[in-house]
Amino acid sequence: MxxxxxxxxxxxxxxxxxxxxxxxxxxxxxxxxxxxxxxxxxxxxxxxxxxxxxxxxxxxxxxxxxxxxxxxxxxxxxxIVRTFQETTLFQELTVFENALVGCHINARTDLFSAIFGLDRKKQKAAEEKVMEVLDFMGLSDRKNQLASELPLGSQRALAISVALVSEPxxxxxxxxxxxxxPEETNHMMDLTRKVRESGITxxxxxxxxxxxxxxxxxxxxxxxxxxxxxxxxxxxxxxxxxxxxxxxxxx
Amino acid sequence: MMNSLVKKIMFGAGLLLVLIAVPHFLKFHHQDLLIFLTINVLVVASYRIVTLTGEWSLIHAVMMGVGGYTATLLFKNYELGMWFTLPLAGGVSALIAAILCFPLFRMTQFYFLIGSFAAGEAIRLTWIQYVNPFGGTGGLSGVEPPIIGGIDFLDAIPYYYLTLVVVSICLFILYRIENSRIGLTLHAVHWKAALAESVGVDTWRYRALAFIVGSFFVGVAGGLKVHYLGTITPNQFGVGYMVFILIWVIVGGYNKFYGPVIGVIVLTMFDESIRGFDEIRPAIYGAMLIVSILFLPLGLESIPAKLKAWFGVGSAPDEPPLTDK
Amino acid sequence: MELILQFIINGLIQGGFFALFAVGLVLIFGVMSVVNFAHGELVMIGAYTIWLLHAQNGFGFIPAIFVAVMLVTIIGLLMERFLFRPTRDDPLAGLICSIGVLFILQVVATLVGGDGPSKQVPPPFHGTLVLFDFLRIPYQRIFSLVVSVGALSLLWYFLTRTKLGWALRAVALDREAAALQGININRISMIAIGVGGALAGLAGALMAPLTNINPHMGHNVIITAFIVTIVGGVGSLSGAVLAAVLYALFHTFVTVYFGGTVATICGLILMVVVLIVKPTGIMGVRVSE
Missing domain, CATH: 3.40.50.300 (P-loop containing nucleotide triphosphate hydrolases)
Structure with a gap:
């Protein structure tokens, strides 16, 4: 089907x-x-x-x-998650924070837990997921850099990471x-194949x-x-x- | 790591000491002012959470009035004490905000701004129109502060401490929200709504959440104010006051949590220094607003970073627009 | 029947004023995408000019109108040059600057006219036209209506029949595309706010003998202008004119039976309803996706 x-x-x-x-x-x-x-x-x-x-x-x-x-x-x-034509990212946030936005669906938090810190476990799981994806996309050593400081290839990789974190x-x-x-294109092609091999259409x-x-x-x-x-x-x-x-x- | 924690604790303790000591060095009139200042800190901090999603509402002042009127009516009709009226003031403001979300958040940007203004004016005119129960243009009076354990909170200093405690708790909660994942999502909704939606964020819900939370806390502020002042009128919450909120937030700097707080403190002190120029005071504020927008768009909060950049240490802060087109 | 006819006549006259300042607001928003919160204060300055020159210093009414229009136009041009132009990429910044202007103009009015009760200007045209024995229309109101209609017709001619008017509408439709076609945005913005200011000044001048003049009269004006603009459809001039007339009739009617505050509450609710149901207003065009 x-x-x-x-x-x-x-x-x-x-x-x-x-x-x-x-x-x-x-x-x-x-x-x-x-x-x-x-x-x-x-x-x-x-x-x-x-x-x-x-x-x-x-x-x-x-x-x-x-x-x-x-x-x-x-x-x-x-x-179903889409990535955008331009490098649509939060330029003013770090790589890590960008990817964390993608956690929304799987680690949703409510107001009460956010205020009283009751969502630590979820938060930790989300952070682990983000690190896993950043590792996968080869961005983990740049996690504290601002998105705006990344070269184009890495920005695109980050855009895909944001999408991947939401487990599409x-x-x-x-x-x-x-x-x-050409070099960036080759790298991106490898990444795309990797994403597909992880089971994503x-x-x-x-x-x-x-x-x-x-x-x-x-x-x-x-x-x-x-x-x-x-x-x-x-x-x-x-x-x-x-x-x-x-x-x-x-x- | 340890060092910065120690520094933080030292800073906090110092601040607390100052906040506790300050009313004892002030004249009566200034003690009054200090209470209103503390309340206004809550007003701007709660406004900030609304603006986090990029929507600048013009109904915040009226929402404070909703809280104020709620506290007044509960106190006068049901003799409820302040421990009930304050949370209920916030609750009713939040409820009204939640209802208004349905019409208002079908709009964004300019339309939201005008829509929120219209809704606010409609509520305010209702207070004027319906003398029973709102008292009309003259408003209502006779609200009293509580007496707890023999301490009469009618006195400025005890009431100041009470306000300080309530406002501190509220600020702490607002700060926690802003720095949680919810805060991150609000930021995402503001700057890249489409990207946020594509990873599953219901932007409508988060806009509404920010608006409701902001309205709750400004409702509490309204309750605090009326319990001290004793009277409430529709004109306290008109466009004039709304503009003051805007001025405090913008002149202070809307980009950081503490920006609006700095704005309200600095401008209140400034306001005291131009007492005696009452007639032209609005014009001074108007001019200040314009100068701030044109020459210091990130507000007072950005001055240290700008100075650093000027002397060649650190980089100048980015200046994002208030709204995207 | 008689009462209804009288309502309609009064509503139409009121609608003329509403249209004058709402059209200016629409023009400024359309071309510069900035909401001019000080628009009510521009009207107020127009009215104060008449009070100062005509009622206080014995100037003729007509010359005083010219001065009022000129003065308000100049204020508008200064706003565009020094406030809206530097903040063009950030519409909210422009709006907040206009709030600053609002305060400054209110203080100017207070300084000129002093505190105290609202000012009145005795109507320069005396007498009342009586039609069919029961319709009574003071000549002052007829004059206002004729001038409003004349000014709006002139505006219509300018926008639809002249090259400059065409350019102005092009900028309102799509600023970037217009700029690419070589239209000078700065020049068009100056014209838009000039025309908008002139209409506001004229509205204030015409209203002066028929209303209470005080530094805060702009508040009601801006609320009315917002209602009319939204109901008419943001960016639609003909919609604004139509909505102005309809709203004036509605407002006159509700005021008589339920009072002015209720009329305004109804107007505001109507506006929110229009924003929800048809954000493009009765005559607005859907903005392309």
Whole structure:
């Protein structure tokens, strides 16, 4: 059974159709690439899945449960977490504190316990979880640095750490390779594979074709809000419609 | 490590000693002022927790009034003592805040600001309109401080100690909240709401929580005030007072827990020094507010760090805007 | 029937005032995205100018109106240049600066007029127009209505028929896009607050003979302006005008039967309801996502 089913999703803004009757499935444990020229509707698709938008029509089914139109925090509680296009981090907080924000779901505290320090056990568990993730992402020796002091590659790794701390089952990564040099890209690719090996399904919106082709098991191509093609990286590379769309977009 | 703890204890003990000693060196009029100052410290500290989520409400003064009126009505109608009226004052303020959350937190930023202003004015005008039970424009009077163990708290010094104890407990709680994971989440809701939501934070709930907690403590402050002053009127909690809260917070510095506290203390002392210029006093405050926003956006609290940076030790503090666009 | 007609006439006149200052507030918010809390005090300064020049020193009413409009416009321009422009990236900072101005202007008014009771300006136009034997409209009110409608028409012409007005609306729609098209934001902001200030000054001047003048009269003005702005739809000038008239009718009506305080409470509740149900107001346009 697929972990996520997109069923006939349409999203309109006023008269503009950003997504037109899109359907595809994400299988458990895969790295799926969601690609397409600028303005194809990839980010809009992401926002629909993560609950930042509600689809105009159609449904989104996660583990057999309809989730379209639910609030972002409800969807992340169910195990879908997104990372953001830019380096959306708390620049003024340390690496450790940033990751701690991600603990929200699993180590929630109430007012009373917070005031009287009754949540020490939870707090400790949360801190251990954060250290475990920072270790995993190779950030533990930077834990007391401010996020703003990190190089780009580490900032992206931290953004993924924040998401990982919340123990997601499905991670939506929005352009994690943007603006990276080849070395950083390679490192990020290794990290992404590691995340997937830890049992998390990944959907990736990305323009960096080297990363997409190298990482993804299967690709879904959007163009002008339409589903253009689906297939393995090899099939997509040789798909005439896709080539045309990308060349057309380049003109 | 040990050394810093010793330092902290020394500092705390010193501060306590000063706070206990200070009323004995003051004239009667200044003892009065000291009590109001202590209450105002609670007002700004409770306002700070509301602003932590990035929403600047304009209803805080009215919420203090809600607490004040609650204490007054309970005292006058049911002869409840202060030990009941204070928590109930906070409780009713928190309750009203909780109800207001539903309309108000459908809005953010500018709309929230205006919405909170409108809701506050509506409550305040209700006090004016309904002479029974609120006493109309003239308000209510006859509230008395308690007599406990033979000590009459009508006297300024005992009442000051009482206020000091209550305010200290409240400040401690507020400080604990701000420095807990809840405080971290409030910060997250303010600066990167989308990121917070994507890791499961219900931003609405946390905005509401901050607003309710802030309203509870300002309600307690309202109760403390009316028990000493003995009278309450709608105009004590008008826009004028709200603006004072804003001035204290902004001039003191809204970025640190102690910033607003510094603001209210420094400005109250300043206020005493310009007594005799009553007519132009509002203009002086207005000018100060403008100067502070334009030239010292992080408030008085940031002066030490700025001076350090100026002399080349340490870096200048970042100056984030009051709100994101 | 007679009573209702009289209500409507009075409401319309009141609506003219409301529209004058609400439109200014909308203009300033639209172009500069700053809520001018001192807008009520701009109206108050307009009224004080009439009191000082016309009632105290015997200036003609019409020349005094011109002085009031000029004076308030200049105050507005100074606010933009020295307060709103430096804080442009931080709308709340601009708002707080305007609160500072509010206090300063109140003190100025107190210093000029002294404490004591509210001031009155004797109406310069005497007599009452009587229509159908039962409608009584003082000429003073007719004059106010005509001037308000004239000023609003002029504004409408400026915004829709001139290049500058078009640029102003473009900035209100999308400041960054307008700047990219080469529109000078500073210049447009100056014009917006200039026009907004002039309208506020005019409203104050016209209201002077019909109201009590005191340093705190701005408070009611700003509350009314907020209600009208929100109900009309933030950023919608025609919405503000329509809401001004409707709210004035509503307020006049409720005041007569239940008193002014109840009328204002109802207005505030109405405003909160609009904020919840339709935050874009009756004429507002949905801001794109």
């Amino acid at each position: 697929p972990v996520l089913e997109i069923k006939n999703v349409t999203k309109q803004f006023g008269g503009l159709t950003a997504l037109n009757d899109i359907s595809f499935n994400i299988e458990e444990g895969e790295i799926r690439g969601l690609i397409g020229p600028n303005g194809a509707g990839k980010s809009t698709m992401f926002k629909n899945i993560a609950g930042f938008y509600a689809p105009t029509k159609g449904s989104i089914v996660y583990q057999g449960k309809q989730i379209e139109g639910k609030k972002p925090h409800t969807i992340s509680e169910l195990g 089952k499905l991670m939506l990564m929005d352009e994690p390779f943007a603006g990276m040099n 990944i959907v990736l919106v990305e323009h960096d074709m080297k990363a997409v082709m190298g990482l993804c098991h299967y690709l879904t191509v959007l163009n002008f809000g339409q589903l253009l093609a689906e297939g393995t990286p090899e099939e997509i590379r040789n798909n005439d419609k896709v080539i045309e769309a990308y060349l057309g977009g380049a003109n």
